Amino acid sequence: MIAQIILFEGFDPLDVIAPFEVLCAGSDALGGTLDVRLVALDRIGPVVSGTRNLELTATYVLEPEAPGIVIVPGAAGPTVGDPDFVRTIPVILAELGSSRLPALIGRAFASPDTLVATICGGGLALGMAGLLAGRTAVTHTLWNDVLEATGTTVVRARVVDDGDLVSAGGVTSGLDLGLYLLEREFGPRIAHAVEQLFEYERRGTVWSARGLDALPL
Incomplete structure (x- = not known):
């Protein structure tokens, strides 16, 4: 199984590094059966x-139909400013919508063996590209209201499991997402081993469309 974390110009470093470290530790606990990669949409390289021009290196190009997990991080930068002079987060996410990302993620969703996961603004980027209409995420x-406007049902939880789409909230939720993906794919003992190693306890309940509906509280 391959876990592919997408890099793009303007990505948020913690959205990438948090799940990368968690999944790499999970791979070690599994004996290396999970191949964790940093990938780009069209070329390898830095x-x-x-965030302060920090660089990471994509060592592979995204394979959207590969069995495993494709993770879309969010963006980092100012939230407001003149878009003609400042690459704000909304500008970066809009650029993603006009890149190869929507077509590639569409292929990932069409693959029966591929799970798409998003962190922070990564979910909004897919929503603005029209990929999450009718989905729950x-x-x-800051952007949940905007995501709702794309036709997505927003559940304000730390992690939301909607079948072949698993989404997470703000920046640090990448840790929770990584641990949940380990539990979902490989079981709770693997996730617990990584929790102990990182001395981090997951926050919040993972929402999914299972069990009884709650009455109004």
């Missing part, structure tokens, strides 16, 4: 983040 609290 990619500049949205969450993004950063």
Whole structure:
């Protein structure tokens, strides 16, 4: 199984590094059966983040139909400013919508063996590209109303499981997403081993469309 974390110009470093470290630790606990990769949409090489020009290197190009997990991080940068001079987060996410990302993620959704996961603004990018209409998801609290406007049902939970789409909220939720993906794919003992190693306890309930509906409280 391959876990592919997408890099793009302006990505948020913690959205990438948090699940990368969690999934790599999970792979070690599994004996290396999970191949964790940093990937780009069209070329290998260094990619500049949205935080102080920090660079990470994409060592592979995204394979959208590969069995496993494709993770879309959010963006980093200012939230407001003149878009003609400042690459704000909304500008970066809009650029993603006009890139190859929507077509590639569409292929991932069409693959029966591929799970798409998003962190923070990554969910909003897919929503604005029209890929989450009719789906259930969450993004950063600043953008949940915008995500709802794309036809997505927003559940304000730390992690939301909607079948072949798993989304997480704000930046640090990448840790929770990584641990949940380990539990979902490989079981709770693997996830618990990584929790102990990282001395981190997951926050919040993972929402999914299972069990009884709650009465109004």
